[in-house]
Amino acid sequence: MIQLYDITKVYPNEIKALDNVTIRFPKGSFNFLVGPSGAGKSTLIKLIYREEFPTRGRVIFNGRNVTRMRRREVPFLRRKIGMVFQDFRLLPQKTVYENVAFALEIAGASSRVIKKAVPAALEVVGLKQKAGVFPGHLSGGEQQRVSVSRAIVNNPDLIIADEPTGNLDPETAWELMRLFLDINQSGTTILMVTHARDIVNEMKQRVIELAGGQVVRDEEKGTYSL
Amino acid sequence: MRLRTICYYFREALQSILRNSWLSITSIGVVAVSLFILGCSLLVVLNAGNVADNLESSVEISIFFKDQATPAQIKEVEDKLTGLSEVAQYEFVTKQKALEEMKKNFGEQKGILDGLEEEEKNPLPDAFRVKTHMVEQVAPLAKQFEGLIQVDEVRYGQGVVEQLMALSHWVRTAGLVTMVLLGVAAVFLIATTIRLSVFSRRREIEIMKFLGATNWFVRFPFLLEGMFLGLAGSLLAVAAIYYGYFSIISSIQVSLPFVPMVSNRNLIILLMEGLLLAGLVIGAAGSMISVRRFLKV
Numbered sequence: 434m435i436q437l438y439d440i441t442k443v444y445p446n447e448i449k450a451l452d453n454v455t456i457r458f459p460k461g462s463f464n465f466l467v468g469p470s471g472a473g474k475s476t477l478i479k480l481i482y483r484e485e486f487p488t489r490g491r492v493i494f495n496g497r498n499v500t501r502m503r504r505r506e507v508p509f510l511r512r513k514i515g516m517v518f519q520d521f522r523l524l525p526q527k528t529v530y531e532n533v534a535f536a537l538e539i540a541g542a543s544s545r546v547i548k549k550a551v552p553a554a555l556e557v558v559g560l561k562q563k564a565g566v567f568p569g570h571l572s573g574g575e576q577q578r579v580s581v582s583r584a585i586v587n588n589p590d591l592i593i594a595d596e597p598t599g600n601l602d603p604e605t606a607w608e609l610m611r612l613f614l615d616i617n618q619s620g621t622t623i624l625m626v627t628h629a630r631d632i633v634n635e636m637k638q639r640v641i642e643l644a645g646g647q648v649v650r651d652e653e654k655g656t657y658s659l
Numbered sequence: 660m661r662l663r664t665i666c667y668y669f670r671e672a673l674q675s676i677l678r679n680s681w682l683s684i685t686s687i688g689v690v691a692v693s694l695f696i697l698g699c700s701l702l703v704v705l706n707a708g709n710v711a712d713n714l715e716s717s718v719e720i721s722i723f724f725k726d727q728a729t730p731a732q733i734k735e736v737e738d739k740l741t742g743l744s745e746v747a748q749y750e751f752v753t754k755q756k757a758l759e760e761m762k763k764n765f766g767e768q769k770g771i772l773d774g775l776e777e778e779e780k781n782p783l784p785d786a787f788r789v790k791t792h793m794v795e796q797v798a799p800l801a802k803q804f805e806g807l808i809q810v811d812e813v814r815y816g817q818g819v820v821e822q823l824m825a826l827s828h829w830v831r832t833a834g835l836v837t838m839v840l841l842g843v844a845a846v847f848l849i850a851t852t853i854r855l856s857v858f859s860r861r862r863e864i865e866i867m868k869f870l871g872a873t874n875w876f877v878r879f880p881f882l883l884e885g886m887f888l889g890l891a892g893s894l895l896a897v898a899a900i901y902y903g904y905f906s907i908i909s910s911i912q913v914s915l916p917f918v919p920m921v922s923n924r925n926l927i928i929l930l931m932e933g934l935l936l937a938g939l940v941i942g943a944a945g946s947m948i949s950v951r952r953f954l955k956v
């Protein structure tokens with residue numbers, strides 16, 4: 434479903450963030466992306482949702498060349514990708530419900546669709562009863578579940594999570610991980626950048642390790658490090 | 660476009676305006692002042708043109724006859740006029756006709772002239788009105804008739820038109836320069852306001868972008884915000900000019916009835932519509948500058 438071919442990314446400041454990376458992410462797979470800070474993990478996912486362009490190589494998403502996509506097609510690419518970040522990135526002046534609904538509003542969904550899809554997406558993350566609350570009044574774990582809810586409300590093909598448990602305590606992190614597994618079970622591809630060693634070791638999913646911009650390990654049912 | 664989306668745009672734009680209320684008010688004020696000046700100078704130019712048009716017809720020579728001038732003597736003058744190549748046209752104005760014209764000029768105050776209709780009471784003389792081909796020919800031509808026995812007086816109003824045109828030109832230039840300067844200031848002030856809005860919403864914009872918002876979805880509230888500021892400013896200017904102008908007109912019509920003011924409501928309304936459009940354009944231009952420079956989408 435997603436293929437990266439011979440990707441090299443050099444930033445304008447001459448830093449080579451990715452060096453000849455080739456990876457495939459099959460449809461419905463669960464992928465951990467690990468590696469030290471500065472290894473190029475965030476850069477790699479930015480290439481997928483076209484926040485950045487590769488210096489060389491191709492990114493293919495659902496058979497489309499992302500790099501060659503026209504500017505006005507990019508929003509439609511991003512609506513196929515749910516994003517979850519370490520810092521949640523919720524809008525503080527909108528309620529939980531409105532935050533999730535916003536993703537649909539942006540996509541131009543009708544009120545009828547929004548009224549059905551938002552409660553369903555909140556149900557999945559177990560926050561239906563918090564719909565009217567503002568993010569500031571929620572715990573970190575709850576806020577991250579709101580952002581997961583927002584990520585899935587559009588029925589994306591892929592969910593990208595950049596260190597989603599980075600700000601959460603281990604127990605909350607596990608709850609969130611189970612949520613991602615559920616979502617993956619329903620067929621959504623997941624690509625997760627993480628530093629959570631224990632979780633990776635226990636989950637027995639594919640692990641890709643980056644170091645210095647290169648893939649140094651790619652294992653099915655892998656562990657955090659050797 | 661969905662109603663829901665349109666509501667969203669308006670809500671966001673209004674929120675931004677309220678959030679930066681002081682800068683918003685300043686922007687509205689500067690737009691209002693610059694359009695006020697533009698409107699006033701346009702009105703002055705319009706009226707100067709109108710007065711000039713009226714005066715142009717009075718840059719002519721009036722040859723007034725003595726009361727006792729005989730028709731033959733008048734004919735003698737007419738023959739002389741026919742023979743002169745400088746004369747573009749001439750017209751004989753009887754005293755009755757002169758009185759009617761004066762009444763027309765006085766408009767609603769024509770009552771002053773009541774009772775002068777009878778032949779003996781009418782103080783106005785018979786006259787020829789003569790136009791020359793060129794303004795410079797007026798004075799020499801007038802001289803040729805000054806000494807004649809049947810002629811009481813020869814009058815002409817050279818110089819007035821030139822002065823008026825010069826004034827109108829000056830007002831136009833000064834108004835244009837001020838208006839352009841203030842207009843540019845207004846555009847940049849709006850650009851600054853929008854830049855602040857963009858800045859205070861950068862987190863939100865970032866979120867919108869990864870959620871797959873189109874460029875126009877992100878930009879539109881800011882564009883709307885700028886256009887709203889411009890429109891609000893121009894509305895203030897238009898309201899001030901409209902009420903100010905019509906109250907000035909009505910007081911001038913009472914005290915100086917012979918000054919021909921432009922009072923055609925449709926023309927004035929057209930001018931006001933132009934000012935509103937200018938406000939919108941200023942607002943849109945200001946926000947486009949900021950949206951293009953600070954909203955890399």
Ligand SMILES: Nc1ncnc2c1ncn2[C@@H]1O[C@H](COP(=O)(O)OP(=O)(O)O)[C@@H](O)[C@H]1O
Pocket residue numbers: 444445446448449450468469470471472473474475476477
């Ligand atoms: N926008 C950027 N401009 C310049 N250098 C960058 C930029 N983003 C990241 N880098 C550099 O690229 C390298 C990889 O960064 P990143 O992909 O963020 O690593 P990771 O997410 O694995 O910590 C780092 O050296 C970082 O400093």
Ligand SMILES: [Mg+2]
Pocket residue numbers: 474475476
């Ligand atoms: Mg990173």
